Amino acid sequence: MRNLFAFIRRYSVLLFFLxxxxxxxxxxxxxxxFHQAAYMDAAGEITGRVQSKYGMVESYFYLxxxxxxxxxxxxxxxxxxxxxxQNPDTTVLLKTDSIPLDTTGRLRKxxxxxxxxxxxxxxxxxxxxxxxxxSKQGLEPGMVVLGPKGVIGVLLDVSENFGTVMSMxxxxxRISASLKKTGESGRIEWDGMDPxxxxxxxxxxxxxxxxxxxxxxxxxxxxxxxxxxxxxxxVFLEKSTNNYxxxxxxxxxxxxxxxxxxxxxxxxxxxxxxEKRLSKKK
Amino acid sequence: xSDFLRYTLRLIILILVQVFVLYQIPPLHQYFSPxxxxxxxxxxxxxxxxxxxxIVSFLTGLSLDVFTKTPGMHAAACVLIGxxxxxxINILMPQRGAEFNYKEPSAMALGFVPYLTYVVSLTLFHxxxxxxxxxxxxxxxxxxxxxxTGTTLISLFLLFVVEITFNRKQKFITNT
Numbered sequence: 001m002r003n004l005f006a007f008i009r010r011y012s013v014l015l016f017f018l019x020x021x022x023x024x025x026x027x028x029x030x031x032x033x034f035h036q037a038a039y040m041d042a043a044g045e046i047t048g049r050v051q052s053k054y055g056m057v058e059s060y061f062y063l064x065x066x067x068x069x070x071x072x073x074x075x076x077x078x079x080x081x082x083x084x085x086q087n088p089d090t091t092v093l094l095k096t097d098s099i100p101l102d103t104t105g106r107l108r109k110x111x112x113x114x115x116x117x118x119x120x121x122x123x124x125x126x127x128x129x130x131x132x133x134x135s136k137q138g139l140e141p142g143m144v145v146l147g148p149k150g151v152i153g154v155l156l157d158v159s160e161n162f163g164t165v166m167s168m169x170x171x172x173x174r175i176s177a178s179l180k181k182t183g184e185s186g187r188i189e190w191d192g193m194d195p196x197x198x199x200x201x202x203x204x205x206x207x208x209x210x211x212x213x214x215x216x217x218x219x220x221x222x223x224x225x226x227x228x229x230x231x232x233x234x235v236f237l238e239k240s241t242n243n244y245x246x247x248x249x250x251x252x253x254x255x256x257x258x259x260x261x262x263x264x265x266x267x268x269x270x271x272x273x274x275e276k277r278l279s280k281k282k
Numbered sequence: 283x284s285d286f287l288r289y290t291l292r293l294i295i296l297i298l299v300q301v302f303v304l305y306q307i308p309p310l311h312q313y314f315s316p317x318x319x320x321x322x323x324x325x326x327x328x329x330x331x332x333x334x335x336x337i338v339s340f341l342t343g344l345s346l347d348v349f350t351k352t353p354g355m356h357a358a359a360c361v362l363i364g365x366x367x368x369x370x371i372n373i374l375m376p377q378r379g380a381e382f383n384y385k386e387p388s389a390m391a392l393g394f395v396p397y398l399t400y401v402v403s404l405t406l407f408h409x410x411x412x413x414x415x416x417x418x419x420x421x422x423x424x425x426x427x428x429x430x431t432g433t434t435l436i437s438l439f440l441l442f443v444v445e446i447t448f449n450r451k452q453k454f455i456t457n458t
Contacts, residue, residue: 013332017365027354123315255308
């Protein structure tokens with residue numbers, strides 16, 4: 001027993017060092033598995049406040065560009081209004097209504113909410129975006145986030161007033177995508193290296209892909225279908241599989257996002273419920 | 283200003299600069315991302331005890347981690363350099379007693395070449411661990427090597443600029 005105490009005393013610094021290192025690694029591993037570590041929740045509120053103050057100053061530098069992007073988005077939406085279309089056939093009346101369920105039985109599926117970006121990074125292999133909108137303002141984890149120019153990422157965690165978004169530039173991010181031309185779907189990943197290149201996998205070799213093809217979100221993803229992800233920049237053949245490896249240039253410039261839209265899929269719960277029933281039957 | 287207050291202020295400023303300036307810079311290249319906050323640990327006083335040094339290093343890393351949302355990643359790297367710092371200082375100390383004359387490690391206290399060795403070795407250890415943890419999932423040795431080297435060069439350059447811009451007071455504690 002005495003020897004044990006002598007040993008501990010002699011190597012106390014080394015032991016303390018090992019304890020701290022193990023703590024760090026435990027934190028790292030636990031956080032990756034369970035994204036809602038309690039301490040990050042409290043710390044998230046504090047760092048979020050600091051970051052929103054900083055964001056207030058920084059946003060001035062991007063006003064011009066942001067204005068232009070939002071105006072473009074606005075014109076795009078104006079063009080889709082029902083009033084813009086004349087229907088020559090008078091027996092059919094085309095009507096778009098803001099009530100969730102209209103008389104023809106069409107359900108509203110996606111609801112858009114705007115949010116301001118208060119923190120953002122692109123230089124790490126695990127990039128997160130913090131937005132100033134949280135559970136009090138109707139956000140839930142699992143919603144998707146779009147920018148004026150296309151896909152941004154997935155909402156991971158929310159506190160009362162802030163939300164954390166896993167950016168598309170995160171090495172654990174997986175987004176279901178499809179080619180605009182042929183409709184083949186694959187998945188978008190990021191290898192953590194170049195923020196101007198994400199990878200599209202699982203597109204079979206039988207499809208003709210050329211540089212410049214547009215990549216959209218697929219109908220299988222949580223994203224509304226047909227949102228632009230980017231443009232194919234390089235085409236490689238993966239030797240080990242029967243698939244392409246496509247380098248895609250994202251349409252969004254991740255280093256300068258200021259305002260985003262959070263999209264809620266109103267039918268997601270119902271869909272998940274149904275799919276869960278299937279797995280129970282097996 | 284008391285020492286405690288000064289070091290706390292220094293820590294806050296370094297963390298804020300790291301989060302809001304250096305990590306905001308659009309990456310120049312996939313191998314270069316400026317990292318500077320760890321000079322807080324390099325600049326801690328000689329007199330700090332080894333246990334306290336470890337605690338302070340851990341907290342330094344953790345406070346950056348809550349901003350980057352990677353709890354434990356920077357902390358692990360900081361604790362490591364906090365642990366090996368006393369060994370390196372012991373090896374490089376020019377003569378017994380410098381730690382009584384000078385407060386913090388600096389080019390003046392250690393001499394230029396030993397100080398450079400001190401900085402380069404701790405920087406390499408810090409970045410090596412940091413990028414190994416980051417790279418766990420793409421595990422590419424060449425990438426890791428170049429990223430560590432590239433970032434070390436950038437960090438050393440930044441450190442050089444900081445050293446000549448901010449003249450730390452090299453107070454004599456005794457007049458030997």
